[in-house]
Amino acid sequence: MNxxxxxxxxxxxxxxxxxxxxxxxxxxxxxMVRLAGDLxxxxxxxxRNLVSIPFACAILWQERPSLRxxxxxxxGLLLRAVxxxxxxxxxxxxxxxxxxxxASILNRLSPFVTVFLCxxxxxxxxxxxxxxxxxxxxxxxxxxxxxxFDVLSSFPALIATLGGIGAGSxxxxxxxxxxxxxxxxxxxxxxxxxxxxxxxxxxxxxYQSMTLQQTVILIxxxxxxxxxxxxxxxxxxxxxxxxxxxxxxxxVIFAGLEGFLLFSQVPDFFSWLGYAIIIGVSLFVFFYEGQxxx
Numbered sequence: 001m002n003x004x005x006x007x008x009x010x011x012x013x014x015x016x017x018x019x020x021x022x023x024x025x026x027x028x029x030x031x032m033v034r035l036a037g038d039l040x041x042x043x044x045x046x047x048r049n050l051v052s053i054p055f056a057c058a059i060l061w062q063e064r065p066s067l068r069x070x071x072x073x074x075x076g077l078l079l080r081a082v083x084x085x086x087x088x089x090x091x092x093x094x095x096x097x098x099x100x101x102x103a104s105i106l107n108r109l110s111p112f113v114t115v116f117l118c119x120x121x122x123x124x125x126x127x128x129x130x131x132x133x134x135x136x137x138x139x140x141x142x143x144x145x146x147x148x149f150d151v152l153s154s155f156p157a158l159i160a161t162l163g164g165i166g167a168g169s170x171x172x173x174x175x176x177x178x179x180x181x182x183x184x185x186x187x188x189x190x191x192x193x194x195x196x197x198x199x200x201x202x203x204x205x206x207y208q209s210m211t212l213q214q215t216v217i218l219i220x221x222x223x224x225x226x227x228x229x230x231x232x233x234x235x236x237x238x239x240x241x242x243x244x245x246x247x248x249x250x251x252v253i254f255a256g257l258e259g260f261l262l263f264s265q266v267p268d269f270f271s272w273l274g275y276a277i278i279i280g281v282s283l284f285v286f287f288y289e290g291q292x293x294x
Contacts (some may be wrong), residue, residue, distance in 0.1 A: 019235045034263065041204075049192045094156050133281045
């Protein structure tokens with residue numbers, strides 16, 4: 001499909017394709033992060049976001065948005081950057097310490113968090129079905145976390161859940177920003193610069209030398225993350241989350257396949273049960289809302 005064909009699609013169809021694209025990109029990013037090996041998590045985060053900056057700059061140079069107009073959105077941009085950075089660091093930590101598919105699905109609790117925050121903060125309607133789906137999604141997450149008396153055994157999963165909350169909060173900010181006219185490339189630019197700068201002190205004190213292979217892998221992770229970041233930012237500007245967020249869960253398919261091919265990872269029964277609950281609830285909400293809006 002070329003760009004002209006894509007533009008002829010409905011906004012909802014464009015949003016669906018962009019969400020699926022972001023899912024593939026983020027799953028690939030997670031696989032590259034794992035392949036990078038035994039490097040500090042925050043060092044991986046830094047190089048992941050550093051790659052996004054020149055791409056955002058290139059788009060901004062082409063679009064030439066008014067800087068004065070964009071600075072009006074500073075509080076929202078900073079909140080999005082903080083939440084996104086928390087989500088990023090937690091997700092990278094989880095990728096290094098969990099099954100790839102487990103870390104990915106827990107991070108993808110973010111659509112449910114987005115819906116909840118839009119109801120609480122942005123005063124968007126939240127039906128009983130949506131509220132129930134959020135609770136059931138966390139039940140699915142508990143199937144994957146499986147907390148025990150050994151705190152250390154579930155700590156990475158809890159961090160991954162926090163990453164999903166951070167990412168969901170960031171997407172709620174993106175929805176607010178795009179609804180109020182913020183430039184999408186500028187949103188990505190601010191997040192990338194903020195998360196990179198805030199990690200510089202740690203990098204200066206704890207930098208670990210990398211091989212050429214690790215450097216190339218982290219650059220590939222950054223390229224995949226850039227594709228995912230732009231895709232999901234543009235996706236949520238095309239259609240409401242209730243119409244397209246379900247397709248974010250295709251990341252489970254991509255992550256599971258890449259985890260099996262690259263790391264021989266096979267999720268166990270309870271992990272599959274957690275995936276089934278979360279994806280099943282998402283599908284139910286999607287078709288339920290589609291029928292009631294028809």
